[in-house]
Amino acid sequence: MSNLAVSANAAADPVDALIKSIRIPPRPSLLVDLQCELARDDPSPAAIGQIIGRDVGMSGALLKLANSSFYGGKRKAKSIDQAIIFLGINQVAALMTGLLARQAIGADNQALAHFWDVSSRRAQAMLFLARRLHIGEPDVAHTFGLFCDTGVPLLLDRFPGYAATLAEAAQDPLRPLTALEDERHSTNHAAIGCLLARNWGLSTDVSWAILHHQDYSVLDDTATADAVRALVALSVLAESAIAQYHGMASSLEWDKGGARACAYLGLDTDEIDELLDALQECFHALD
Structure with a gap:
């Protein structure tokens, strides 16, 4: 599902029925x-x-x-x-x-401890980057960082096999993580996270950025609001910093969207390295 707006006349649509069965x-x-x-x-x-x-x-x-x-x-x-x-x-x-x-x-829920740790660090990274680069509103960036993957625990609760889907999708070096989710479950965590954000009255920019946060082609789409594209671009840097913090040599999300994020933000390699180093110091200060 590439767009959350499952058509309004989809009363008999099995995908619409599926989404309604997910506990929001x-x-x-x-x-x-x-x-x-x-x-x-x-x-x-x-x-x-x-x-x-x-x-x-x-x-x-x-x-x-x-x-x-x-x-x-x-x-x-x-x-x-x-x-x-x-x-x-x-x-x-x-x-x-x-x-x-x-x-x-x-x-x-102990099973979600790692999820909330990553979400908290992403929110902190988004806040830091928004302030450092003077892009958008820091509190909006913080909220997006915390909420962008909230569809994950909701899908874990809905589908017994979702954990396996998530693990496999996270290792795919080419396709968006949401592609395998769509194939197996007829929905994905970005769409459900967007639905939660809308239901909770979060800003439109946050909702749409959640929906598109792993569709890096949106960074080249001038028809998409700059605020949404900025949140998506910053999230790629945040994911790379979190991967480094957890001892990973590289981030697949950075491999997929890093070049586009750098181009959108107007940052070169040295500037990216400096930001990632600063985020590591930030993360360790919180430990």
Whole structure:
């Protein structure tokens, strides 16, 4: 499935029925309230603090994350209100959205521990790259990085044989990972991740970037929004950095999309190496 928009008249379409059978976690009410406040002409930091403060567990987790070396720097927030002042409402909202995603999809599931570790590092890498290269909005890049593979655990829950599909597809040096998913399951993690992002009210740029994040031809498509192409290009660098962090000599995703990503971002080999080295330092600082 190359496009999430399975046609509207597909009531009898088996693919449409299949997608409806996949458990998409509903958007948390806390996120709904948070997004409503952010959509105001002048969002109130105090109101956002009150919304987050309704859930003591989420508040504590957010405060711990906000005070980490990566996000918090030298200033340590003692309350959600201080975290909002130090980080800004958009970054706090992005962190909160990520925490709610982990809770909804299965943060306590040991089988997903590696998945969430990679997702967290991707989000951190996307945030770092967006800030360093001054491309797009850092909080949007962070959200995309965390959500881009959220279709994976949902498909693992739906298809008993999906883990084998994922493992095999991840070793294919030529085709997009989504190609084998489509062949075996009539859908793929990018499409399901896009559906989740839409259902959760995430931005259109994030949703479409999730849908296309392993279709690197989109980087050459001038009809696609620059914000979407930028997120996809940055994700290729992030994947390469994560592969290096895990001791891999190379990244298949970099082999597939690295040249296009570099061309889109206007970066040469030395600049890429410098960014990847900086990301390694960033990752190790979080260990």
